[in-house]
Amino acid sequence: MYEICALFVGIGLRMWLFRMPRVLLWISSRPEIETPLTSWGRLIEGEALMRNSQSYQNKHSYHGSTLLLALISYLNLNAPSSVEILFIASDVISAVALYLFAQKFLRKELKSQKECKEKLFKGVSSILIKPEHVSKVPTIICALYMCNPFSLATCISKSSVTFNNLFLALFLLSAVQGSIWQMAFYVALSTYETLYPVQLLLATGLCAWKYQEKPSTLKICYLKSLACFTFWMALILTLSFLCEPTTSSLLSHYKFILSAPDQTPNVGVFWYFFTEVFDHFHTFFICVFQINVLIYSIPMSIKLKSHPVFLVFMLIAITGIFKSYPSVGDASLWLCLLPLWSHTFSYLRYPSVTGAMLLTSTILCPVMWHMWINAHSANANFYFAATLAYTTALVLITTDTAMAYLNWHVRIREGLKPCVAGTSEKAVLRLMN
Amino acid sequence: MHINITPLAFLLYIISTSHASLAKNTKVTQEVNKHFSGSSHTNNWAVLVCTSRFWFNYRHVANALSVYRSVKRLGIPDSQIILMLADDMACNPRNPRPGKVYNNKDQAIDVYGSDVEVDYRGYEVTAENFIRVLTGRLPADAPRSKRLSTDDRSNILVYMTGHGGEDFLKFQDAEEISNVELADAFEQMWQRRRYHELLFIIDTCQAVSMFKRFYSPNIMAIASSQVGEDSLSHHVDPAIGVYIIDRYTYHLLEFLERVSPGSKETMEQLFKVCPKHQCISTPGFSTHLFSRPISRTLISDFFGSVRDVDVTDWSFTAKPNPEVVDTNKRTKASGNESANRRYSYSQQFVTKDSTSDRLGTVENTPHPLVGIASSIFLCLMVATVMKTLIS
Numbered sequence: 009m010y011e012i013c014a015l016f017v018g019i020g021l022r023m024w025l026f027r028m029p030r031v032l033l034w035i036s037s038r039p040e041i042e043t044p045l046t047s048w049g050r051l052i053e054g055e056a057l058m059r060n061s062q063s064y065q066n067k068h069s070y071h072g073s074t075l076l077l078a079l080i081s082y083l084n085l086n087a088p089s090s091v092e093i094l095f096i097a098s099d100v101i102s103a104v105a106l107y108l109f110a111q112k113f114l115r116k117e118l119k120s121q122k123e124c125k126e127k128l129f130k131g132v133s134s135i136l137i138k139p140e141h142v143s144k145v146p147t148i149i150c151a152l153y154m155c156n157p158f159s160l161a162t163c164i165s166k167s168s169v170t171f172n173n174l175f176l177a178l179f180l181l182s183a184v185q186g187s188i189w190q191m192a193f194y195v196a197l198s199t200y201e202t203l204y205p206v207q208l209l210l211a212t213g214l215c216a217w218k219y220q221e222k223p224s225t226l227k228i229c230y231l232k233s234l235a236c237f238t239f240w241m242a243l244i245l246t247l248s249f250l251c252e253p254t255t256s257s258l259l260s261h262y263k264f265i266l267s268a269p270d271q272t273p274n275v276g277v278f279w280y281f282f283t284e285v286f287d288h289f290h291t292f293f294i295c296v297f298q299i300n301v302l303i304y305s306i307p308m309s310i311k312l313k314s315h316p317v318f319l320v321f322m323l324i325a326i327t328g329i330f331k332s333y334p335s336v337g338d339a340s341l342w343l344c345l346l347p348l349w350s351h352t353f354s355y356l357r358y359p360s361v362t363g364a365m366l367l368t369s370t371i372l373c374p375v376m377w378h379m380w381i382n383a384h385s386a387n388a389n390f391y392f393a394a395t396l397a398y399t400t401a402l403v404l405i406t407t408d409t410a411m412a413y414l415n416w417h418v419r420i421r422e423g424l425k426p427c428v429a430g431t432s433e434k435a436v437l438r439l440m441n
Numbered sequence: 442m443h444i445n446i447t448p449l450a451f452l453l454y455i456i457s458t459s460h461a462s463l464a465k466n467t468k469v470t471q472e473v474n475k476h477f478s479g480s481s482h483t484n485n486w487a488v489l490v491c492t493s494r495f496w497f498n499y500r501h502v503a504n505a506l507s508v509y510r511s512v513k514r515l516g517i518p519d520s521q522i523i524l525m526l527a528d529d530m531a532c533n534p535r536n537p538r539p540g541k542v543y544n545n546k547d548q549a550i551d552v553y554g555s556d557v558e559v560d561y562r563g564y565e566v567t568a569e570n571f572i573r574v575l576t577g578r579l580p581a582d583a584p585r586s587k588r589l590s591t592d593d594r595s596n597i598l599v600y601m602t603g604h605g606g607e608d609f610l611k612f613q614d615a616e617e618i619s620n621v622e623l624a625d626a627f628e629q630m631w632q633r634r635r636y637h638e639l640l641f642i643i644d645t646c647q648a649v650s651m652f653k654r655f656y657s658p659n660i661m662a663i664a665s666s667q668v669g670e671d672s673l674s675h676h677v678d679p680a681i682g683v684y685i686i687d688r689y690t691y692h693l694l695e696f697l698e699r700v701s702p703g704s705k706e707t708m709e710q711l712f713k714v715c716p717k718h719q720c721i722s723t724p725g726f727s728t729h730l731f732s733r734p735i736s737r738t739l740i741s742d743f744f745g746s747v748r749d750v751d752v753t754d755w756s757f758t759a760k761p762n763p764e765v766v767d768t769n770k771r772t773k774a775s776g777n778e779s780a781n782r783r784y785s786y787s788q789q790f791v792t793k794d795s796t797s798d799r800l801g802t803v804e805n806t807p808h809p810l811v812g813i814a815s816s817i818f819l820c821l822m823v824a825t826v827m828k829t830l831i832s
Contacts, residue, residue: 075815101826104830178830182829185829187829187832190828193825243818246814247815250810250814
């Protein structure tokens, strides 16, 4: 019941904010919210260019995917008010998908906890997943997603991160249902928009292997997911090629994401570095930064083999922090999923520090921007420091959550207190395989 | 003796006609004389350059602005004056009279005022920009106020003030222009016929060295000091603590105040301005390139904008042209479609489909297969989403 209230509050907030042009203008100009890849203004410019000269390949114009441009321009031409409804609907569907996902996931976790009761240490019942988790957490997640300022701002500024979050939320939902076709579909869609969710293929196989009704080996799951993903990607790319029949436009947005030529400030780590790097080191450092985004997927898939949903969470978090053009909308998705691991919160080492850091840096970013751009009393270093604090806060939240999660899994086997010092017992880290 | 009639008849004819035109003789002489010593320019331009910046060079800005005011008063419009100043005096925090620049400590005239039009200000006053202005080699997007759009019937006054040395003039403490460059710039102007006659006045130290190298015709030059001499400033304004005007320009302005737009003062009188006992430095002149005698060259040929007005004593009535189309009434009777067609914004730009007026021509509409494929894909997407949510 509360989730319906949360949904309506969220819809109401969005519709109210859409009617305020000054807020829209201010939010759409925030570099933390709109990036050259996802901004609405650039999309409209690309649409106008496409109408007048049939080529929107311009340095200062739209750099996203062709299908999004085609869809939005079609809607804008025929029914302009439906664009706002599309964005609000996308947020609503994401919230509903996250709610259902959280419910199903926690139910399955509770079930497997009950099945492994004998393996658990005595006396750990205080930290286990309880039925109230299953009833309260999904509502909290839905409410968080609909009402948190990051996703509100993303929806209001009509940035395409909204759609990316939609695809990832639906991916999560289909992951706990175990259907490979749907998972591959959503991964293909979000890979088509922004390249980085291709890492989720590693998690697709694992989710399918864990959550499928009829059991099969891991290899078959991986092969099936790869085949489905290839099929869906081929379909989407063919459709995109039909819409805009030039090969350069097919992969131009991938080229933009990978080579990151636009150094407009955003909350990421790319822009500041690449304004200063010498030209002959440019390619090398682009490769380094892009590898930094993608490299964590392989070791984490090995480690979190039997916790695929946590793996997906970590991949979304790391991608959202280190990608070439991040925004606060990328962070809003996985920050809303933190209550899923609320049973592990007692093992968080510094939650108040990271929370305060996130809050402070979020408030500081617009202040530093104003001081830099409008008041001319600061420079780019100030703004980069604020965004670096924001990034560090997110990284610390991610690593702390991971540590707490793994710690929890150890504690339920070994007991709440660690081994008594001075004994000959060895501590062995073993997950719930 | 055979008398040849023809030369006699010719002589008689000459005598008779000249007898009839004796009354008009003086007028003819005047006309003839005017062609040889009167100026045949049709427009006047002025390029006034102050090459210094910083507060302690207040006097150079006051110099340039005073000449600007005089030239404007005598009739040259702002559109034909290129004023290059660092323009850091009027709004300088050290200026106790903000927005005002004076050329005398009695503060009689505010030479800055609210209608000053500085064309090149601040760091735009560079040697490169000065030469570009003179030679006309500006980028295509330079606005008209920054161009010296002169022709072969333009008289130009070039006034420069600042800090100079032997054979060079310092531009804003960062660079310098040499007398060779200046002479070459003027030669470029002559070769493209960008001036009819040019008066070059320079008020700096060792100013004569700047016009020593001129070699283009129709240039007259006046400098405030000889090589080896310094041009000195006139007086200090104790209220602001810096020198407020230079000696040569002070006396030049005193002279110009006696000149009005129609007056007949000549260059000879201008050359007598500020002799050595008043200026302490010896002014120098160059007239060897100038074709007219200086005693017949008027001040207003360079400092003002005098138009020859022909007053007629006959009149005529203008009749309306019956073929002119009244665009207010768009009736079918006009029949002239091109006059009535409204231009829309996009039609003014040449684009790939500029031949077609409307959007969505044959080239622009996508292939129908695309529409079908996209709608199928959209339905598929919606179906998958529903399946995910419901199951």
